[in-house]
Structure formats: C-alpha cells, structure tokens
Amino acid sequence: MSSRRKISQNEKYDAAKDETLTKVVKGKSPLWIRGIMAVFRVWFFIYDILNYLPYQLFNSPVEKLRKSGRVKARFVDEEERDGPIRHVDGLVSEYFLGKNTLDKYWRHIVELYDEAPCLGTRQLLEVHEDKQENGRVFEKWEMGEYVWESYREVESHVQRLAAGFKDLVKENPDSKVVLFAETRAHWVITALSCFRARVPIVTVYATLGEDAIAHAINETDSTILVTSAELLSKIGNLQKKCNTLKTLVYFPQVNPLAAAPSLDGFRSQFEHVFSLNGLESRNKERIKESEAKPDDIALIMYTSGTTGQPKGVMLTHRNIVAAIAGESYGVPIICDTDTYIGYLPLAHILELSAELTCLGRGAKIGYSSPLTLHDRASKIQKGTHGDCWALRPTLMAAVPAIMDRIFKAVSEEVAASPRFMQELFKLNYERKRARYQEGYCSPFLDRIIFKKIRSLLGGRLRGVLAGGAALNPETQRFMNICMCCPVIQGYGLTETCGAACIADINDLSTGTVGPPVRCADIVLREWTEGSYSPWNDPPQGEILIAGDHVSIGYWKQPEKTAEDFIEYKGCRYFCTGDIGQKRDDGSILIIDRKKDLIKLMHGEYVSLAKVECALLNCPLLDNICVYGDSFADYVVALVIPNQKHLERIAKEVGEGSTDMKAMCENQKVTVEFLKQMGEHAKQSNLSRVEMPKQITLLPEIWTPDTGLLTEALKLKRKPIQDKYQKVLKKMYGK
Structure with a gap:
C-alpha cells in the first residue's frame, strides 16, 4: 500500500501538476485566437533574451533554486530513522533570550517599538438596512479609516486592566477568565492583561451556543466571563447554569450608533458587571510586571472538536514562548514595516500564535472579520470598500477553506469571460508558473495581468500563511501566482501551540508543510496497519512531536492525556494521528490521517x-x-x-x-x-x-x-x- 501512495523523491516536489487551467479553459480555441497567442509567445521569447543578463546579475535564478532545494532538516542520527528529525539550525526555546513568559516577551516588545502603531480598529461610519424580498433585513456597513494605538498605549491599557483583574480574583487565587468574544483589539489587550495579572484564560469560540459555553465554564470553574456587547444576548441565562461565575465584563459595541444593551438582567445574576473601560478605570493602580512563572498555565484552549467533544488544552507560558520562537525563525520575512490583517478567530491557535509572532517583530495588526474582509463581503455596503482595501495588508493567515473559495471565485470569473480573455489568462498563468519554478520573477505580468486579482486582498501582500488543515497543492500554486506572493503552508495543533512545521519561504514547490520549526523534534513512528514505516523509501509514519511548545495535557482528562502524550525513546511526545512523509530536503508532507483512513x-x-x-x-x-x-x-x-x-x-x-x-x-x-x-x-x-x-x-x-x-x-x-x-x-x- 505504501508504494501506491509514495511520492517520488526524484520529482521537483511539486504536487500541483498544473491541470488548473485545463479545468477552467476547456476545448479548442478558434484559429485566430491561437494565432494571436503565438504572437504573444514570440514576444515573451524576445523579452527573455533582452532580460537574460539583468536577471542573472540582479535576480539570479540559480541562487533561488539553490535555496529552494537546500537541506532544511535531517535525522539527528541517520542510522536511527525512527528517531527525531530536527531543523538544520538547531533547537531554540526563546526568541528573546531570557524572556521566558508572555509578559516578559510583551514588555520587551514595548521597549523595542514604543510609539510605533500596534493595534488598529476600523471606524464604522454608517449602517444601512438592506431589506430582502422575503422580508429579512441585513445590515450593510459603510466604513472609514483605521484608528491605531501604539505599543506604548496598549501597554498602558494592559497595566490598568491587569490591576482590575487582579483585584477581582484576590479572594480566589485559582480564578480563571473565560474569553468569549470576536476577534478584535480588545481581545488581545484583555489576554495581555490576564498574562500580566497571572490569571489563566479559557478561550471559547464566539459562535458557540450557551450550552457549549457553560461546559467550558463549569469544567474549568471559571469566575469571570469577558464577552462583547454584541454577544450579551447569547448568555442571558448562563449564570444560572454556571454557579462559579461571579463577574461579567463586556467590550464596547462595534457599532457606536446602535442602542446600548440592557444590563438589568445581568446585574441581578452577577455580583459584578463592568464594561472593559469601566474595569480599566476602576482604580488608579497599575501592574507593571507579572509574577507569572514559565510553567504557569497561561491558556486553557479548547480544541475544535473535529472527532468528538472539545478538549481543554493546557498551555503554559513556556509552551507559547517556545512556539513563538519556532514560528519567528520559521517566517523570517516579518518586519516592523509589515501590516497584518487579523480576522480569523483568536480562540483558534493559528490566529493567536500568528498575531503574537507578528507583534514580536514590530508589525502592526489591523482587525477585520470574514463579513467585512473584502469589497464583496456580505456586510459591506455596495459601492464602498472592505477592510483589505483600507488596510492594504502585507501579511495574512488563511485557512484552506477560504483560499479554496478565492480559487473557485477567480476560476469561475475566468471561465465566464470571452474565449480570447480565457486564452490570454491561460497563456500568462502558464508562463508565470513555468518561470516561477525555474527561479525567475515576472514583474511585467504581476503589474499588468495579475494586478486586478491581487487587489482583491489589498494589492500589497508579501506572504500568506496557510494552516488549520491540508491545503490543496493546486490551490496553493494558483494563489502563489495570482496573488504574486509566497503562500507558506504550516502545520501545527492546539496541543503544540500551533507550531510543528512551516514551509521554507524560499521553497518553490507546493504540497509540503516544510521542515520542523526550530522548537520541535519530529519522529515518524511506524504504523504497521497502514504499512507506514520510517524505514520505507521515503520515510513515512505517524507524526510525533516533542519540544518545549508541547502542551502539558488536557484539563481534567488524565486518561486522554496519557493516551495522546507518551514517552518514546526517553522523550515526551504528542501523538498527532497524522501520517507524514520526509522529503530528501527534510520537509514533511502530510499524506494521511489515521482516523480518516478507511479500509x-x-x-x-x-x-x-x-x-x-x-x-x-x-x-x-x-x-x-x-x-x-x-x-x-x-x-x-x-x-x-x-x-x-x-x-x-x-x-x-x-x-x-x-x-x-x-x-x-x-x-x-x-x-x-x-x-x-x-x-x-x-x-x-x-x-x-x-x-x-x-x-x-x-x-x-x-x-x-x-x-x-x-x-x-x-x-x-x-x-x-x-x-x-x-x-x-x-x-x-x-
């Protein structure tokens, strides 16, 4: 069976065989169109001759191909192929030496970037009502510019809010804060404040219902619930189901024009009810540094529950700091001039780890949502612009489902265009793909042909990090070419703080999740039922992950912890259930999943x-x-x-x-x-x-x-x- 799935090590490791355009442009074109395309091909040939020397001198494809194919990871001991695979640059556990808690990490960042813009929120100018034929009414937003707070201003909020949270938990040192809110600047500020106050956070997705929220609260005995004004309607009877809850804190409304929510019912249920601003201004105290230790729990993050009931993953400060280090070295292009757009749920480890990594490099984060992300998003008023247009991000994270939608939308638009335009797009796409794989850039095509597609996401993207699930290689190559930037596939789980592998920024191939990040060791454990073995050629097996970023286990689930976190050859590993395959250059391909494999x-x-x-x-x-x-x-x-x-x-x-x-x-x-x-x-x-x-x-x-x-x-x-x-x-x- 393993030979049937095996990917040849002699290939260029590009799983996208480029049948992309054959699915969009079908059938034979008229003779006159083929004649015009032939003229274009001659023009490209002449263009290549004229630009050969400049390319060799200033943008050498030879160097790009060398970087793409270089060895990125190898077995620690080549004689023990059932042993760990490690990045060639070695292991790290801290990005800033000695900053081994999240608060130390954040305070160091503030000293580095001070008054530089940090967190941005877009102004809401007007809300329009769009009435449908069936009588339903949808809100359409008209939005303005982004308003920014600097690193120093965010730190000021953190100091005062940390004092507020510390005061609320002084009678119960084991208190926890449940964070049930949408992705926005207040979410990050609240999290940083809890890290400062040494209060663990329990993350809950904003789309969950009351019963699921109650489960997380009761399982963790949480005493404080932080939510947003928009979500208050979802927690009307929550306190009656959760006896430990004492305090409610809510974020201000996104829409300042809407009527203020009624708090009378909540004041009769909770001992304390505060707006976030009210908690911040409650007293004049400030907490300027944390008492948290590296092995203190920072987060109890519930998994997405793809195969059963969500589990509360305990993540310590040490875990998250190590993951940030691995991801920071894994994506070296991030710098202090970058703008990251945050729109995925912060309760998901992919978004949280991406934002913490970007902040560590001095980038600014502008907040958005899937409903306002681009001009065609469902909440954007027709004739106005989405958040990508206003923010013009240089970096973003995306789950494969979102990129598949972009791929299909562009493909359908091409397929619906006149035959001549289809053939022109196909010619230019195939031209750029071939040149890209040879190590050349295509500035002319980027500016003329792909500019309109690139503008869908603001037009300035320098990198897209894909994670959360397997990305179709065909979609990855399509995004690479049409968005004119690298699409970097990563791999990680909540149990590893989202960090396990990240594809090398210089890798020109697709289909790989890259080498292990520098905080991780990866083992391919034999799975005889599936005929996967590290002694196969190429090496294959279930992915086990070790490192300082690996969780200490599941909250109140010792049996499940013992099942998934094991001792293997004298080291503690997390068993992922995913089947990996090692390439010659040390990169990993995800080729199967034990629970998804049917005989x-x-x-x-x-x-x-x-x-x-x-x-x-x-x-x-x-x-x-x-x-x-x-x-x-x-x-x-x-x-x-x-x-x-x-x-x-x-x-x-x-x-x-x-x-x-x-x-x-x-x-x-x-x-x-x-x-x-x-x-x-x-x-x-x-x-x-x-x-x-x-x-x-x-x-x-x-x-x-x-x-x-x-x-x-x-x-x-x-x-x-x-x-x-x-x-x-x-x-x-x-």
Whole structure:
C-alpha cells in the first residue's frame, strides 16, 4: 500500500501538476485566437533574451533554486530513522533570550517599538438596512479609516486592566477568565492583561451556543466571563447554569450608533458587571510586571472538536514562548514595516500564535472579520470598500477553506469571460508558473495581468500563511501566482501551540508543510496497519512531536492525556494521528490521517481527507464530506452543491424548478452532478476506489453555527455522520 501512495523523491516536489487551467479553459480555441497567442509567445521569447543578463546579475535564478532545494532538516542520527528529525539550525526555546513568559516577551516588545502603531480598529461610519424580498433585513456597513494605538498605549491599557483583574480574583487565587468574544483589539489587550495579572484564560469560540459555553465554564470553574456587547444576548441565562461565575465584563459595541444593551438582567445574576473601560478605570493602580512563572498555565484552549467533544488544552507560558520562537525563525520575512490583517478567530491557535509572532517583530495588526474582509463581503455596503482595501495588508493567515473559495471565485470569473480573455489568462498563468519554478520573477505580468486579482486582498501582500488543515497543492500554486506572493503552508495543533512545521519561504514547490520549526523534534513512528514505516523509501509514519511548545495535557482528562502524550525513546511526545512523509530536503508532507483512513472490504485503503481536499476546489460544490463503510467496496459523499452550477445542471436535465430542495432531490440532477464531479476527480488523479460512487445533494449550508464545521471550517465528522445516518445507510442500500 505504501508504494501506491509514495511520492517520488526524484520529482521537483511539486504536487500541483498544473491541470488548473485545463479545468477552467476547456476545448479548442478558434484559429485566430491561437494565432494571436503565438504572437504573444514570440514576444515573451524576445523579452527573455533582452532580460537574460539583468536577471542573472540582479535576480539570479540559480541562487533561488539553490535555496529552494537546500537541506532544511535531517535525522539527528541517520542510522536511527525512527528517531527525531530536527531543523538544520538547531533547537531554540526563546526568541528573546531570557524572556521566558508572555509578559516578559510583551514588555520587551514595548521597549523595542514604543510609539510605533500596534493595534488598529476600523471606524464604522454608517449602517444601512438592506431589506430582502422575503422580508429579512441585513445590515450593510459603510466604513472609514483605521484608528491605531501604539505599543506604548496598549501597554498602558494592559497595566490598568491587569490591576482590575487582579483585584477581582484576590479572594480566589485559582480564578480563571473565560474569553468569549470576536476577534478584535480588545481581545488581545484583555489576554495581555490576564498574562500580566497571572490569571489563566479559557478561550471559547464566539459562535458557540450557551450550552457549549457553560461546559467550558463549569469544567474549568471559571469566575469571570469577558464577552462583547454584541454577544450579551447569547448568555442571558448562563449564570444560572454556571454557579462559579461571579463577574461579567463586556467590550464596547462595534457599532457606536446602535442602542446600548440592557444590563438589568445581568446585574441581578452577577455580583459584578463592568464594561472593559469601566474595569480599566476602576482604580488608579497599575501592574507593571507579572509574577507569572514559565510553567504557569497561561491558556486553557479548547480544541475544535473535529472527532468528538472539545478538549481543554493546557498551555503554559513556556509552551507559547517556545512556539513563538519556532514560528519567528520559521517566517523570517516579518518586519516592523509589515501590516497584518487579523480576522480569523483568536480562540483558534493559528490566529493567536500568528498575531503574537507578528507583534514580536514590530508589525502592526489591523482587525477585520470574514463579513467585512473584502469589497464583496456580505456586510459591506455596495459601492464602498472592505477592510483589505483600507488596510492594504502585507501579511495574512488563511485557512484552506477560504483560499479554496478565492480559487473557485477567480476560476469561475475566468471561465465566464470571452474565449480570447480565457486564452490570454491561460497563456500568462502558464508562463508565470513555468518561470516561477525555474527561479525567475515576472514583474511585467504581476503589474499588468495579475494586478486586478491581487487587489482583491489589498494589492500589497508579501506572504500568506496557510494552516488549520491540508491545503490543496493546486490551490496553493494558483494563489502563489495570482496573488504574486509566497503562500507558506504550516502545520501545527492546539496541543503544540500551533507550531510543528512551516514551509521554507524560499521553497518553490507546493504540497509540503516544510521542515520542523526550530522548537520541535519530529519522529515518524511506524504504523504497521497502514504499512507506514520510517524505514520505507521515503520515510513515512505517524507524526510525533516533542519540544518545549508541547502542551502539558488536557484539563481534567488524565486518561486522554496519557493516551495522546507518551514517552518514546526517553522523550515526551504528542501523538498527532497524522501520517507524514520526509522529503530528501527534510520537509514533511502530510499524506494521511489515521482516523480518516478507511479500509474497504477488498483491502483497499482510502484517505477521506485526501479525496475531500482534491474535490473541494471543484466549482460544482461548496463543501463535501466523504464517508466509507468497511463492509462495502466503495465510498460515498454528502455534497453541498454550488447553487449557480446546480441550477445550470438542473436546466440541462430538464428540471424546471430552481428551488434548492427540489433540485437536490431530483435523481436526474444528482446523476449528472456525479458525472461532472467524476470528470474533475479524474483530472485530480483520484483512483477508481477513491471517487465516490454515490452522492447525496444537500440543500442546507454547513457552518460553525450548525455544529457541523469547526471555527477553522473543518468538518466535524461524527456530528455529520450522526445527523445524516439514514442518508448514508440509504446510499449503501441498507
């Protein structure tokens, strides 16, 4: 089985075989278009001749290729391939020597960057109401410029708020603060204040319901709840379910024009109710440094719960400081002139670690949300601009689901354009891709052809960090070329503070998560059931991670802690459940996941996540969950179709209704949809057993609010399987 999955070490490690444009531009073009394209190719040939010498002198492709292919990590002992793989530059546990707690790290940053801009919030100028035909009313925002606070000003808030939190917990030293709020500057300021006051934070996603919030509060015996004015309506009866809660603190409203929330009901439930500004100005005391020790718990961060009930991961100051060090060395391009756009949930380790890393290099962070991120975002008033236009970020983090959406949106726009424009885009895309892999840059194409696409995200991006799930190599290459900046794939888990691997900024290939970060050792442990072994060629196995950034365990779950955190060859490792493969240059590829691997009745193994990753950039669908039954010889899939393409297919097969439910239930529509999806699967090199044999089209949309996706937009397999159990059985004829 391992030979079937093995990626040749002689390839250029580029999993994107560039069938991207064949999926967008199909069929043969008229003779006159092919003639014009031939003229362009001749022009490019002449352009290359004229620029050969300048490229060699000032932007040598030879040096770029050398950096791309250099060895980045190796086995500590080549004779022990079941031993650790380590970055060639060695291990680190602190980015600033001696700054071994988050408060020491932050105070050092303040001394370095002082009055430089730190955290920015965009002004809301006016709220418009957009009334739909069905009577529903949606808010549309008209927004202004970003308003910035300097590092020194943020530190002033931290000093006063830390005193406020310290005062609230003085009677109970074991108190914890539950942080239940959207991503914004107040979230980070509150977190820094709690680090200063030596009060552990419990993070909760802003989309969770009251029961899930109550579970986190009761499990951690938290006494203080910090939320936003907008979320007060979600916690109306929370105190009645959580006897330990004594204090409510709320952030000010994002919309200053809205009516102030009523607090009467909360004042009767809580002993203390404060606005964040009220807590800050409660007394004149300031706490200028923390008593926290490196091994104190800084965060109890609940996992996204893709395979079951979320677990509270205990992260110490030492853990997070070590992860910041690994990520800082892993992404060396960050500097004090950069602007990072923060819009992913700060309750997710990817966003929190990215922001702390950027702050350590003096970058400024402007806050946004998926609803206001770009000009076409759902909350942006038509004719006005989204946050990327106003902020013009140079850095951002993104989960694969968001990049897949951008990929599909651009692909569909190209496919809908006149044939000449399609061929022109294809020519320029393939030209830039080939030159990129040869080590050349394409400034002319960047300025003329790809400028419009790049402007979707502000036009100034220097780097995009992808994490949270596996990124389709095809999507990664497409983003590399069209956004005119490197897309750096990373790999990590909540249990490792988001740090395990980061792809090298100079690596021109796709599909890899890069070498281990400099705070981590990685072992590929043999998994005989899947035929994965570090003694295979190339080495493969379950990824185990060790280092100062590895969590001390799960809150109040000693049995689960003992199961996932093990002693292996005299060192403490976290068992990820992911299957990795080591390249010759030391980079790691994620090729499977133990829990996602299904063995069919004839012995074939199918990686559900691999199939989903390959199909997710098919324009026909918006989401997919592949399911396998070990007593059958095929896999099936639950599909959320793209409405526009579903209507097209329905029209082709004679379905008159455009009602989503009617189209999804029409058998002719389903059969044609599966046929067209199968064509995409073949182009994505899926084998016969990997392609779903049966599908069910679902009219409902999966979101984190429905409990079927995590905040990083990953599938929650068990809840999906439970909800659609009858549908799955029907596809298997049961």
